[in-house]
Amino acid sequence: MxxxxxxxxxxxxxxxxxxxxxxxxxxxxxxxxxxxxxxxxxxxxxxxxxxxxxxxxxxxxxxxxxxxxxxxxxxxxxxxxxxxxxxxxxxxxxxxxxxxxxxxxxxxxxxxxxxxxxxxxxxxxxxxxxxxxxxxxxxxxxxxxxxxxxxxxxxxxxxxxxxxxxxxxxxxxxxxxxxxxxxxxxxxxxxxxxxxxxxxxxxxxxLRGITYMQVDVRNSDVDLHSGGYGGSVINPANALAAMIASLHDENRHITVPGFYDDVVELSPDDRAAFAALPFSDANYLAGIDAKATQGEAGYSTVERRGGRPTLDVNGIWGGFTGDGSKTIIPAHAHAKISCRLVMAQDPAKIALQVEAALKAAAPRGLDVEVRNLGNGYPxxxxxxxxxxxxxxxxxxxxxxxxxxxxxxxxxxxxxxxxxxxxxxxxxxxxxxxxxxxxxxxxxxxxxxxxxxxxxxxxxxxxxxxxxx
Ligand SMILES: [Zn+2]
Incomplete structure (x- = not known):
């Protein structure tokens, strides 16, 4: 042979x-x-x-x-x-x-x-x-x-x-x-x-863990005319977008209370190990044909990817999404959200914290439901x-x-x-x-x-x- x-x-x-x-x-x-x-x-x-x-x-x-x-x-x-x-x-x-x-x-x-x-x-x-x-x-x-x-x-x-x-x-x-x-x-x-x-x-x-959830928000039973009702009732799509936006600050730090409590911070040795990897942002972007990197301030791209937790929208929908225009206030809106987790975050605990943060950020009276669709440990x-x-x-x-x-x-x-x-x-x-x-x-x-x-x-x- x-x-x-x-x-x-x-x-x-x-x-x-x-x-x-x-x-x-x-x-x-x-x-x-x-x-x-x-x-x-x-x-x-x-x-x-x-x-x-x-x-x-x-x-x-x-x-x-x-x-x-x-x-x-x-x-x-x-x-x-x-x-x-x-x-x-x-x-x-x-x-x-x-x-x-x-x-x-x-x-x-x-x-x-x-x-x-x-x-x-x-x-x-x-x-x-x-x-x-x-x-x-x-x-x-x-x-x-x-x-x-x-x-x-x-x-x-x-x-x-x-x-x-x-x-x-x-x-x-x-x-x-x-x-x-x-x-x-x-x-x-x-x-x-x-x-x-x-x-x-x-x-x-x-290896990172994960928690995955779906968020459903609702204000009315049916879509409403945006001329007759716009500006006077909660728009669930506007509200959901604002709720999600509130989960990060301007430094791409996640604002969910308690989110980082259990995170094992990167030690100087951990950071040296990341720095030793033959990794460049330019090659990374070229490899995925993407325009720019973004992430939590204070960390390199390779650190953000493997060593830090995340919160990402995987999908978002609601209201009218067809061709042309239709003037409505959507009855409801939805998003799929996942968090990649690092040691020693507990996915079930993080799911509850994100749910609480979304509810706290919702306008009063909006019906908010958050369902946990799956968890994995880091x-x-x-x-x-x-x-x-x-x-x-x-x-x-x-x-x-x-x-x-x-x-x-x-x-x-x-x-x-x-x-x-x-x-x-x-x-x-x-x-x-x-x-x-x-x-x-x-x-x-x-x-x-x-x-x-x-x-x-x-x-x-x-x-x-x-x-x-
Ligand atoms: Zn194998």
């Missing part, structure tokens, strides 16, 4: 390196075997394939030497667990990945068949090569190298590989509540993220976290550069779930290249990221052991 990874890594100095090199051909074959199972969780016709992938994974864990390996039922696609408890006195790391994948279509845009993986130009090409089967294979290879050379791991490890990540992890929270011992430990490593533009090593440390691993530092050191030793610390504007629900439900530090140690085409045609994994990932996982586990 062609083998020309584009990203360089530093080999390990111990006997594990020779084992990893010797196991290369077998590892690549297993990688191909795993990717060949079309475990698409969202498509009911692939349920048997999801189970087949779970059984394949369980068999691999057993073969390598994991204990208490189980394909655990969830009501949906099963969760595969296994562990190595070497010594109760050692730290225990929960390692998360997912064996389910996105559908392969649109098939005509693939250069190859999504479930017939091949190596081409230093990359493994195929659905799941990066997201997330390739990252699971990295962990399996690290486990195999450590057990076959040392006979044990430097720390205790519990593996938790789910099969519904691409279907919103619908059964994970309930399963975790029913199997607390399977996911208890000292820290969680989630390997489902990747490197920054330019294939620079990176650790995602923050996620943050502090830069000083020792497990994060262990992972950062492993990346630096392996790839030759300090990792960038990323805070993404969007969310990975499992990260917040692990942090909230287990109260554990969560490290997003992922290895995919930024151009991996995850969820898209021609998904691929750079084999330099893949091979380096194996070395980095071994170094990270050794570094965690050194914490005690």
């Amino acid at each position: 062609a083998y020309a990874p584009t990203l360089a890594w530093t080999p390990l100095s111990g006997p594990e390196e020779a084992q990893i090199v010797a196991a290369h051909a077998a590892r690549m074959q297993r990688y191909v075997d795993f990717l060949s199972i079309p475990s698409v969780s969202a498509v009911p016709e692939h349920a048997a394939d999801c189970r087949k992938a779970a059984e394949w994974l369980a068999a691999e864990l057993r073969r390598i030497g994991a204990k208490r390996v189980e394909v655990s039922e969830t009501g949906g696609h099963p969760i595969v667990v296994g562990e190595r408890i070497e010594d109760p006195k050692l730290p225990t790391i929960v390692i998360y990945g997912h064996y389910d994948v996105q559908p392969g279509d649109p098939l005509d845009l693939w250069k190859t068949s999504p479930f017939e993986p091949i190596v081409r130009d230093g990359r493994m090409l195929g659905r799941g090569s990066a997201d997330d089967k390739g990252q699971i294979v990295i962990h399996l290879a690290a486990l195999e190298a450590l057990l076959s050379t040392r006979g044990k791991l430097p720390v205790n490890v519990k593996y938790l590989f789910e099969g519904e990540e691409e279907s919103s992890s619908v059964n994970l929270e309930r399963w975790m509540a029913a199997n607390p011992e399977r996911c208890s430990g000292d820290a969680v490593i989630i390997s489902d993220t990747g490197f920054f533009e330019g294939n620079l090593p990176a650790l995602t440390v923050g 996620f943050l691993t502090p830069l000083g976290d020792p497990y994060l530092k262990a992972a950062a050191g492993a990346l630096k030793e392996t790839f030759g550069a300090d990792p960038l610390y990323l805070r993404e504007g969007g969310s990975i629900p499992i990260a917040a779930l692990f942090q909230r439900e287990l109260s554990l530090p969560v490290v997003l140690l992922g290895f995919t290249p930024p151009d991996d085409n995850a969820h898209a045609p021609n998904e691929s994994m750079d084999l330099g990221n893949f091979e380096g990932g194996i070395r980095a996982v071994i170094r990270a586990l050794d570094a965690v052991a050194a914490l005690r």
Whole structure:
């Protein structure tokens, strides 16, 4: 098989390196075997394939030497667990990945068949090569190298590989509540993220939460003539526009009382991490074909995007919106509003605060209804976290550069779930290249990221052991 990874890594100095090199051909074959199972969780016709992938994974864990390996039922696609408890006195790391994948279509845009993986130009090409089967294979290879050379791991490890990540992890929270011992430990490593533009090593440390609401305001049962009634009754559209405008001040600071109370402010280290990102406003605007940036005074664009909360109108409507003119005072007006939230804002609490602020800003007598349509919690691993530092050191030793610390504007629900439900530090140690085409045609994994990932996982586990 062609083998020309584009990203360089530093080999390990111990006997594990020779084992990893010797196991290369077998590892690549297993990688191909795993990717060949079309475990698409969202498509009911692939349920048997999801189970087949779970059984394949369980068999691999057993073969390598994991204990208490189980394909655990969830009501949906099963969760595969296994562990190595070497010594109760050692730290225990929960390692998360997912064996389910996105559908392969649109098939005509693939250069190859999504479930017939091949190596081409230093990359493994195929659905799941990066997201997330390739990252699971990295962990399996690290486990195999450590057990076959040392006979044990430097720390205790519990593996938790789910099969519904691409279907919103619908059964994970309930399963975790029913199997607390399977996911208890000292820290969680989630390997489902990747490197920054330019294939620079990176650790995602923050993800924003969200609260989403709809606002409905009403004054009359029917639209009124604007000649006969304009200027003498509340115009719900005017009122809603003013209410929304009142939620920001001239510095784009959100005026909702209590909104910032729980915000963890950016530390000097946090700001240095943002400043270290190769980011320019001009490139950012060019990339989205937009005219100008705007945001909260006192913060850079990249800080506003990942490190600060927001309040945005997603849609607004009411009254006459057809062609031409119609002279009315609308009976009612509406808006969809979302807030992106940062640690440690509580989405349900923020929704109530925004509702109260909208009602307080409404003209007396206007009927205002605010409905909360959905919430998600923010996620943050502090830069000083020792497990994060262990992972950062492993990346630096392996790839030759300090990792960038990323805070993404969007969310990975499992990260917040692990942090909230287990109260554990969560490290997003992922290895995919930024151009991996995850969820898209021609998904691929750079084999330099893949091979380096194996070395980095071994170094990270050794570094965690050194914490005690
Ligand atoms: Zn994923």
